[in-house]
Amino acid sequence: MSTSAKPFLQALVDAVGADAVVPGAEVAPRHLSDWSGAPPVVPLALVRPRSTAEVAAVLRLCHAHRVPVVPQGGLTGLAGAAVPAADGIALSLDRMNAIESLDTAAATLTVQAGATLQAVQEAAAAQGLLFGVDLGARGSCQIGGNLATNAGGNGVLQFGMMREQTLGLEVVLADGSVLPMLRPMVKNNTGYDLKQFFIGAEGTLGVITRAILRLQPAPRARATVLVALAGPDDFQAALALLRRLQARFPGAVAAFELMWRDFVEASLRWQALREPFEAPHPLTALVDVTGATEDALHTALESVLGEAMEAGEVADAVVAQSQAQAQALWKIREATAELPTHMRPPINFDVSLPMADIGRFAEACRDALTARWPAHLTIFFGHVGDGNLHLSTDARTVGGDEAGVEQMVYGLVAEFGGSVSAEHGIGLHKKPYLGASRSPAELAAMRAIKQALDPLGLLNPGKIFDPHPAPAHQDTP
Amino acid sequence: MSTSAKPFLQALVDAVGADAVVPGAEVAPRHLSDWSGAPPVVPLALVRPRSTAEVAAVLRLCHAHRVPVVPQGGLTGLAGAAVPAADGIALSLDRMNAIESLDTAAATLTVQAGATLQAVQEAAAAQGLLFGVDLGARGSCQIGGNLATNAGGNGVLQFGMMREQTLGLEVVLADGSVLPMLRPMVKNNTGYDLKQFFIGAEGTLGVITRAILRLQPAPRARATVLVALAGPDDFQAALALLRRLQARFPGAVAAFELMWRDFVEASLRWQALREPFEAPHPLTALVDVTGATEDALHTALESVLGEAMEAGEVADAVVAQSQAQAQALWKIREATAELPTHMRPPINFDVSLPMADIGRFAEACRDALTARWPAHLTIFFGHVGDGNLHLSTDARTVGGDEAGVEQMVYGLVAEFGGSVSAEHGIGLHKKPYLGASRSPAELAAMRAIKQALDPLGLLNPGKIFDPHPAPAHQDTP
Incomplete structure (x- = not known):
């Protein structure tokens, strides 16, 4: 200063x-x-x-x-x-937490940046509507942060990320001028769609103060099924099943979570749960679909699963017959809450890959880790319906070499043309690896945009990237 | 030069x-x-x-x-x-028209900018998939232009605009450097989402050369219904019906087109069609829903329409019982093809408004036009499910005063906080009215972005806006 x-x-x-x-x-x-x-x-x-x-x-x-x-x-x-x-x-922004208005006819909501995600969800639910973004931190995270990081979470497969829920924004620029873009229209082709610049920019281009968000009709019924994938290439079977489900339930496949055997084994052990199937299977999918009635969903699900079994995609399946059974199936996936207890500490990844390559990536990654750290414990899982894979390695099983594991995994992500951050953002933590997912030309364009909107470099300085090109070892680990 | x-x-x-x-x-x-x-x-x-x-x-x-x-x-x-x-x-870009690859597992397609929209649709259909954007010019318009104008059209209600179909882009910048952003991932929070800057920028920030687009499963069945809304506030009844349909068919309401009586009357007269209902109604909705089977769709539709009639939203309804009947109902809406023959010339508008206000806007607009031109013929219709209203005035009935009608309509759009271009873009034609939909702060930010990415002002100069602030009468008609 x-x-x-x-x-x-x-x-x-x-x-x-x-x-x-x-x-x-x-x-x-x-x-x-x-x-x-x-x-x-x-x-x-x-x-x-x-x-x-x-x-x-x-x-x-x-x-x-x-x-x-x-x-x-x-x-x-x-x-x-x-x-x-x-x-x-x-x-x-925590004092600016009002939900200013909710328009049921238009299914939109105007909110200040400091309102929590949960407050938005509850305001929508009170009118029989649903807000399409949900994530574990819902009670604490704020809409402004959700926007600044383009939050993902549990609803992406059905509704997209935070960007897709956003109709209008109000942003204050670095010089204190206010950019009013609070229009509730879905269609508005009047020059550059400026609000897109601020979504996911992690506070480096402007301060988001208010937003108009779109809401969805709340689904009347939901059904859950746990599926053991079949066949020599069970990952391709999983993708075929996903497409089959999406064709039968257009717009209504709400979750498609994949869990590799290492994840399921750890989850069952940590939580003292029983095997969900008679035999263990290398790859398991947890699926939610939404619709008008549970009966209709169950009938349709059984028909689709029958087709998928005949096509050799599915080895076994359990359709939850009650809310309690659905929760029991989801408990297997929710072992992630146990990570900090059972891995000390976990080395966590949140990567995105071209859909068709996720199976090969998981294998390549496991093989490379095993070659260097034969005793490593790594679990693979994720929102695979969105192309988003998570993996967590127990640091104790790799001699605490967090940097070594990161360089190996992000190196493979770059080889596969993937993203080092599917939903968590770059911030400070992933700055050294940004170059694994972005070309020098893209980094130069980002710097030009930053220079245009914040020429003094005052907004969240040093986050995402440094104002001037960093030495090669920083951008390309 | x-x-x-x-x-x-x-x-x-x-x-x-x-x-x-x-x-x-x-x-x-x-x-x-x-x-x-x-x-x-x-x-x-x-x-x-x-x-x-x-x-x-x-x-x-x-x-x-x-x-x-x-x-x-x-x-x-x-x-x-x-x-x-x-x-x-x-x-x-017409020579760069290859569809380079189609990945059925990932439901994505890589295409060069010069391919026609129809070629993309056909490539998807050949694999049992659907491309989510459709519009009348499909046989001639090219994907690069669809991207540069963020095209809308017939599929927006279900799948969103061109922006929502785009996973990756390749763009050449003004200085000839190539910006490679051809990644097929849905989730990729690694700094600014640069591709968003070029979608809808009408070629003023870069030349789009290739794209990765997402595809949808093709729906197995489709049903069409024509609905007469019930009063006294038939526009609010239309919105209530839309929400009711979206709750019953989540993600599967494919069209919700509203036609005011002036439109229906002109359409029936121009095409020598019969009244679809026993009595004329002030407001009519044409609805398409998609699903697994026609029988299931018809059963569900009849149940929803029954509920809507009991709730006082619907006065009468015709569910098409065959493909031919569906086409006959759609023929009423497709009177727009007759506009150039029957209005000489038509003065056409493509505006967006906050959903809840469209009914009031249409009334205010009709009243204002009638006050100045008592004999005017104007028809109101549009993709109202997207907040997009079209209106067309016969220039002969307003003494050829196109500029007068435009100033009146765009003035009302500004008053209602709407958009002067829902889907067609600004180009040259709507430059004088851009200020009706964008604040001076937004125009300044657009100019800063243009300056950052095309400092010499060589790309599509003079389109959307002029490089330097124009005199007040240009930005605020």
Whole structure:
């Protein structure tokens, strides 16, 4: 910053009031880092504006004083994008948490950035509607953060990511000017679709203050089935089953989670559960479909599964006959909650791959890890209906060599033309590996956009990428 | 341009061959304008590259010689975005028309920009899949143009616009550098989603050369129903019916077209058709739903329509019992093909509005037109499930005052917070009205993005907006 801290902080207090400015030394620990486990950083101050006008006033001041700004939502991010800068302010949107309106006829909702995802879900449910994004941190994460990271989660297969739920945005730019894009229209081809620039930009291009989101009709019924895939190439069988289900339940396949045997074994052991089938199978799919009535869903599911068995795609299947049975099947998949207890610590990956190659990638990855660390424990699972694979390695079984495992996995991701971050974002944590998923030309274009919208580099500096090209070893691990 | 034309044209011929460079005087008339009816412009040359490498070579040359470039697809646009510049080249992608690959397991397709929409649809259909975008110009329009204009059309309600079908793009930038973003992943949160910048930018930020598109399972059955909405607020009844249908057929309501009585009357008269109901109704909806079997669809439709009648939303309904009956019902909606014959000429609008306000907007619009031109003939209809309203006024009934009608309608669109272009784009035709849908802050941000990616202003210059803020009367009619 170009001036001493004192007059700047005083100007902040003058602009938004003393109760909205917490000096660095008094900032609560939860605002110093996020769920990524990145080392805490104490900012100059935590600022908690109550309105878009106050956000704009704060950003104008920061612009005039050349002070960096790190926007903060619910601080549940896994990539470190909300960790403060020591020479900047942390800008929390938590006071701007109103659900301003809900239009049942249009199935849209206008919300301030600081509202939690759960508050949005509950407001929709109260009107018989559904918000299409759901994830584990729903009670803490905020809509502004969901937008800034283009959150994925449980509903992507059916409804897409946060981007697809967003009709309008209000954003405050680095210089404090307000970009009003709060239009509720699905179709609006009037020049550049500017809101797209800010979704997934992790707070580096502007501060999202309000949004208009689209809602879905709440499904009346849901059915769950656990499927053991068959055949010599069980991954291709899984894809064939997915296409078969999507043809029979168009727009209504709500989950298609794959679990490799290593995952199922660990899950059953950790949770003391029984084998779901008579024999173990190398690859298992957990499927949810939605529709008008449970009876109709069960009838249709049994018919599709029969076809799939005849086609040699499915070896065995269990259709849940009650809500309790459905929960029991889902419990196998939800072993991820046990990861921090049973892997110390887990080395977690959230990668995306071309759909047809996920099976080969999982094999190549397992083989490469085994060649170097014969005793490694790695489990493979994921939202494979979206092309999203997760894997977790127990650090103790690779001699604690987290960097070695990351370089090996991300190297394979690059070879397969995949993405080092399907849904968690880059933040600080994956900056060294961004070059594995993005070409130098793309990185140059990103820097040009950053320069155009934030020429002083004040918004969330050092997140996603550094302003100037980094040395080769940083971009290409 | 900074040099005389001769050496530049010779350099072009050296780079891509004489057969790929057509001198201005020899350019076929169809390349001089598009379906907007904008006055034809003869370019320096028409260039027809065969590969991305040739597009890059052409753009490098244009950059070195400061020559404007107007990309051209199928030239079916209605806004004038593909009209050449007299001091630039027209760059036709028509030779790059290969469908490079189709991955049935992943349900994706890789295509060059010059392939027609119909070729993509047919390639998908040959594998039992469906491409989610469809529009009347399918046989001529090209995928590159569909992407550059974020095309809408008939499938938006179920599958979204062109943007939602796009997983990856390859783009050549103004300086001839290639931006490779051809990744087939649904989930890829690795920094800015650059491809979003080029979709809908009407060729002003880069030249789209290839794309990876997502495909859908082809629906097995389709049912059509014509519904007379019930009063006293029949537009709100229409919205309630839409939500009811979407709850019963999640993801499977494929069309929800509204027709006001003026439209139905004109359609029946022009095509000598019979009234579809015993009595005329002020508002009619044409609905398509898709599913597994026709029998199941009909049973479910009858049950939903019964509920809607009890709820006072529906006055009467006809469910098509055969493909022929479905076509007969759709014929009423397809009167738009008769517009150029029966209105001389039609003054056409393609606007978007907040869903809940479309009924009020149509009334306000009709009242305003009647107050000034008591004998005007205007018909109201549209893809109302997407918030998209079309209206057409017979120019003869308003004394030929096209500009007067446009100013009145776009003024009301601005008042209602709507969009002056739902799906056709801005191009040249709607430039004067862009300010009715975009704030000065948004226009400034668009100019900053343009400056960042095309600092010399060579790509499709003067389309969407002028490089520098125009006088007030241009942005706010």
